[in-house]
Amino acid sequence: MPSPRYTREIPSRYRLEAGRCKGCGKVTYPARTICPSCRGEEIEKINLSPRGKVVTSTVIHVPPDDFLMEAPYAMAVVETPEGARLMTQVVDCEPSTVLPGLEVSLEFRLIRKEGKSGILCYGHKAVPVA
């Protein structure tokens, strides 16, 4: 990911900033300027709760180059209490145990490194709640 794009995404990646439509209440992550549900243009900024439930998941055995050392690992669509959905890695657990309905917390983690000498890209990953 080029550094400028990564920088622009800091609010959503670092602080889970999302948008809520003032008209219909639809929450979008990352925030959009026009509501995909009612086309409303009044969007308020909210921070997602750092927790949620797995909606669906899979285990990656053949990963992209940057994630080779981490395979096998679980990827999941997680829904937060606000109704926003995000695709994230689920870590600190056996990948095969990540199934729909699993309660997770969202923790700040290193996502990937831009090669050996590039920038470090941070964001959130899911961790099963004990």
Added chain:
Amino acid sequence: MAGIVGYGAYIPRKRIKADEIALQWGKNPETIKRGLLLQEKSVPGFDEDTITISVSAGRSAIARAGIDPQKIGALYIGSESHPYAVKPSGTVAAEALGIGPEVHIADFEFACKAGTEAMFVALGLVEAGRVDYAMGIGADTSQGAPDDALEFSASAGGAAFIFGRDDMVAEVIETYSYTSDTPDFWRREGEFYPRHGGRFTGEPAYFKHVLAASRAILEKTGLKAEDFAYAVFHMPNGKFPMTAGKQLGFKKEQLDTGWVVPTMGNTYSGSSPTGLAAILDVAKPDDLILITSFGSGAGSDSFVLKATKRLPEVQGLAPTVRSMLDGPRQYVTYGEYAKFREKIIVNE
């Protein structure tokens, strides 16, 4: 008067047992466990570093302080494993914590006492009235060379403390620092692993500075060991802090709560700060607490703190150190540990 208004800690879930490391290098695990008083240590995953540990600990500190992070006017992170050689850990942490951009940020380095250094400066700015709140963090993903005694102790974790003048959970009664040029442990620029002076790290380094700083702050405050409910000293292994504590007149009951090293390991800059967080997790109003750090090179910072009546109200607002030490853990083999610590060379 200023003091701690919020605190938090973070310890990764991955662990490696001392037996696993000893067997790898043909050493007797019982000798290691008896000699260093270490059972296991935390291991950072691929996705955990000083920055992520600082953010997790910082979020807990903000939750306990109950303040708007925008009011934090200074953020200092002490570590000897900052992920970047050039680019501050603090800027990433501040963005993630919702602090700034009106904030003063710096990364500190002083071997294992960089954490209390950050706390010391944060406290000073608050006492001076320069800022309303300041956060000091000590965090590390410590390095230890393969087959070195350090490999049994070098672990990952850290703690964050927010200092302020109102709604304190612990008042800072006094501080004291003691420093000298002592080459007991070092890592030259560009080197991957630190080196140390073996037995020279004991009497002329750790004990000289820890005992001098602790004795001086006791004299400065007119307090005696028996006046304290708790004390915590830097924990390079299990033995040194217990020996130092006993030489200062502290009893095992006063030292046990903050003595987290047997199952956490030495989190370098996060060591004594995490011990302090473990104490704050259980301390009661009016309890007196002594913390003395040690950083090779060498120096010690001492703080005398007094818990306030607000402390019990915030203890349950974030995970406790004990819940992370005794909670869900993932044990790794030496091979997995070598992979996570990037000790294995792979093709690009």
